[in-house]
Amino acid sequence: MNTTVAISICSNALVLLGHDVISSFSDDGIGAKVANSFYETTLLAILGGYKWNFATKQVKLNLLTEKPLNRWQYMFQLPTDNIRVITVSRVSDYEIVGDKIYSDSKELDIDYMHRPDESFFPPLFREAFEFHLASKWAIPVTENATNADLYYGIAEKAFRKAKNIDSKEDTMRGVSAAAALPYAMRNGGSSGGRRWR
Numbered sequence: 349m350n351t352t353v354a355i356s357i358c359s360n361a362l363v364l365l366g367h368d369v370i371s372s373f374s375d376d377g378i379g380a381k382v383a384n385s386f387y388e389t390t391l392l393a394i395l396g397g398y399k400w401n402f403a404t405k406q407v408k409l410n411l412l413t414e415k416p417l418n419r420w421q422y423m424f425q426l427p428t429d430n431i432r433v434i435t436v437s438r439v440s441d442y443e444i445v446g447d448k449i450y451s452d453s454k455e456l457d458i459d460y461m462h463r464p465d466e467s468f469f470p471p472l473f474r475e476a477f478e479f480h481l482a483s484k485w486a487i488p489v490t491e492n493a494t495n496a497d498l499y500y501g502i503a504e505k506a507f508r509k510a511k512n513i514d515s516k517e518d519t520m521r522g523v524s525a526a527a528a529l530p531y532a533m534r535n536g537g538s539s540g541g542r543r544w545r
Contacts, residue, residue: 364479422452
């Protein structure tokens, strides 16, 4: 976490609600307490809910010496900063179990969502995220559900704009194009490909 930028984001969200500026997560008052409790979990949920290019990584996975107990031949360790796996290259069939991927291939490359430093947040994403935080924090900070609804609507519009700009940074070729489609569409509505336990 880039604490300086994170505090600035939280402070902006709180100011939208009429709260005083905060300078740290340990400040007195409900605003800092709410920010300290919910900032990180809210951010991870937003990052994991869409294929943000600025939060996407590519990596070749490490093959583990331990053998799977089920039908798969090989086991790979997912990165510690993984939020959500987007695509798995080299294979068409695999299974994600906890922080491991099972496959019959000796090599796996993945595109996955990670948590970037706040300094890498594009301006439109940051603006939308601040509105989103204001919508989530409105009731505990102001006890006003109207504020929550208001900023939720603003955040939704802002995120649509941010996603539209973000999507234009993708060439939409090959695997990237497939990743942009809903999972069922990529597999013709079947249950083939990735398996979850």
